[in-house]
Amino acid sequence: MSTFAEPSQHAAQQAISQIHSDRKTLQERRNEGSDVGRLQWQAKGEFRSVSDNQSSRLNVDHNTGDNRFVRLRLEKIGWFTIRTNRDVPPADEIDEVILKKETTGEWYVSLVTTVEEIPEKPALSEIEPENCVCVDLGITSYIHTSKNLSVDALDLSDEYDRYAREQRKLDRKEHASSSGRTNAER
Numbered sequence: 001m002s003t004f005a006e007p008s009q010h011a012a013q014q015a016i017s018q019i020h021s022d023r024k025t026l027q028e029r030r031n032e033g034s035d036v037g038r039l040q041w042q043a044k045g046e047f048r049s050v051s052d053n054q055s056s057r058l059n060v061d062h063n064t065g066d067n068r069f070v071r072l073r074l075e076k077i078g079w080f081t082i083r084t085n086r087d088v089p090p091a092d093e094i095d096e097v098i099l100k101k102e103t104t105g106e107w108y109v110s111l112v113t114t115v116e117e118i119p120e121k122p123a124l125s126e127i128e129p130e131n132c133v134c135v136d137l138g139i140t141s142y143i144h145t146s147k148n149l150s151v152d153a154l155d156l157s158d159e160y161d162r163y164a165r166e167q168r169k170l171d172r173k174e175h176a177s178s179s180g181r182t183n184a185e186r
Helices: 009-031 157-172
Strands: 049-052 058-061 069-074 078-083 094-101 107-113 135-137 143-145
Touching: 009 049, 058 094, 069 094
Parallel strands: none
Antiparallel strands: 049 094, 058 069, 069 078, 094 107, 135 143
């Protein structure tokens, strides 16, 4: 059973609208002379995102006891708790909600809002040198700032080991096989 067995009709309409928009964009780029391919259709059950742009279909509850978490309710899905990295506006200020499942299995929520006022970039003559920070990517430390803060190099040895393991598994598979069996299994 898929995660979105019964999506709201509005979310399904959004997906169809996105497909039409993507096809139109590809055609426009093709007419401009760009070498574009075709849309890559996903298999049944592999559509990993859903969006809804009607704020009347969602609720936001900020009363979770921890300011890093917010409860969000979407039609046909229900209530769920999300960890936030920014302040979440009230439901009536949210223009669109996008739920996306990454290939790692983790779910992410994007809340799209309209910003009324975009701050102007100050002119260089208005910037005081004491309000600036210089950042240097170095050799002995990964990052070093003019405020004497430093960040050591990232330890990616576990990631390199995992990548090497996955690459070895991939190398053992037969090219263009649909079963994914290795040459030794045949």
